[in-house]
Amino acid sequence: GSTLKAAAERSGRYFGAAMGGDRLSDSGFLTIANREFDMMTAVNEMKPDATEPNSGQFTFSSGDAIYNWATQHGMRVRGHTLAWHAQQPRFWANLSGSSLRAAMIEHINGVMAHYKGKLAYWDVVNEAFAENGSRRSSNLQSTGNDWIEVAFRTARAADPSVKLCYNDYNIENWTYAKTQGVYNMIRDFKSRGVPIDCVGLQTHFTGGSSLPSNFQTTLSSFAALGVDVALTEADVTNASTSQYGGLTQACMSVPRCVGITTWGIRDSDSWRGSENPLLFDRNSSPKPAYTSVLNAL
Ligand code: XIL
Numbered sequence: 001g002s003t004l005k006a007a008a009e010r011s012g013r014y015f016g017a018a019m020g021g022d023r024l025s026d027s028g029f030l031t032i033a034n035r036e037f038d039m040m041t042a043v044n045e046m047k048p049d050a051t052e053p054n055s056g057q058f059t060f061s062s063g064d065a066i067y068n069w070a071t072q073h074g075m076r077v078r079g080h081t082l083a084w085h086a087q088q089p090r091f092w093a094n095l096s097g098s099s100l101r102a103a104m105i106e107h108i109n110g111v112m113a114h115y116k117g118k119l120a121y122w123d124v125v126n127e128a129f130a131e132n133g134s135r136r137s138s139n140l141q142s143t144g145n146d147w148i149e150v151a152f153r154t155a156r157a158a159d160p161s162v163k164l165c166y167n168d169y170n171i172e173n174w175t176y177a178k179t180q181g182v183y184n185m186i187r188d189f190k191s192r193g194v195p196i197d198c199v200g201l202q203t204h205f206t207g208g209s210s211l212p213s214n215f216q217t218t219l220s221s222f223a224a225l226g227v228d229v230a231l232t233e234a235d236v237t238n239a240s241t242s243q244y245g246g247l248t249q250a251c252m253s254v255p256r257c258v259g260i261t262t263w264g265i266r267d268s269d270s271w272r273g274s275e276n277p278l279l280f281d282r283n284s285s286p287k288p289a290y291t292s293v294l295n296a297l
Pocket of ligand 1: 043202
């Protein structure tokens, strides 16, 4: 029979999952990962606190373990993430202003040098907008409104071969203020030549049985700015078949929607485990949502 990755590859797309380092010894997880997925994201192992625990001291063993397994099994890897308000190195808490800005730049350079030429995408900046469409307040935002474009310029210079993405959640509904805030930033970046290649929509759906009906409009509107789009962390309350089918269809309808990643494989892998939001159950069996995704690819 077909698989998620085979079906996605028919249209030049990928189908990805996220994995934590603890899954490297979980044969149930690895069997499905190897069979169904062709892109992998590390759940926590490439985040700033993991890769630079102390100033200038980089540690890549956990991220590399995931990278090595994935690439040895023919998958590509999405890097996640370089600059974020959460999961920061502890020493960043003692920095602000120009010293924090310098630490962010040093972090991007240090991590990207290690993975230079190896990754398909980097989530350069994660979750920088507030729900009302303005910038989220954070220590990074307090270094100056240009911190995001500085992060992207630094990233392009560090590794010109990897696609550079902005990634966020609650930007799926086109009429939502946060979606518009991110859209306006991407439009501004493209108009001024700030290097950016893609927008990741996390796609953590909660409640309800239907998708925002304008989800496809959001994807095509971002794409029209000249960036790729991707669904980067999909999970859906109770794995609603209609929402999973709908989000897959939305991606398939937009030529620049390059792929879909689910945030884990089985419900037992999920950070929202009590909501059973993934495509495989705790016994590693595909759920009805698996079939609705596969049929829509
Ligand atoms: C989550 C991980 O799944 C958890 O293990 C961790 O404790 C917190 O982060 N948006 C993101 C991801 O971009 O990095 C988050 O991952 C989920 C929300």
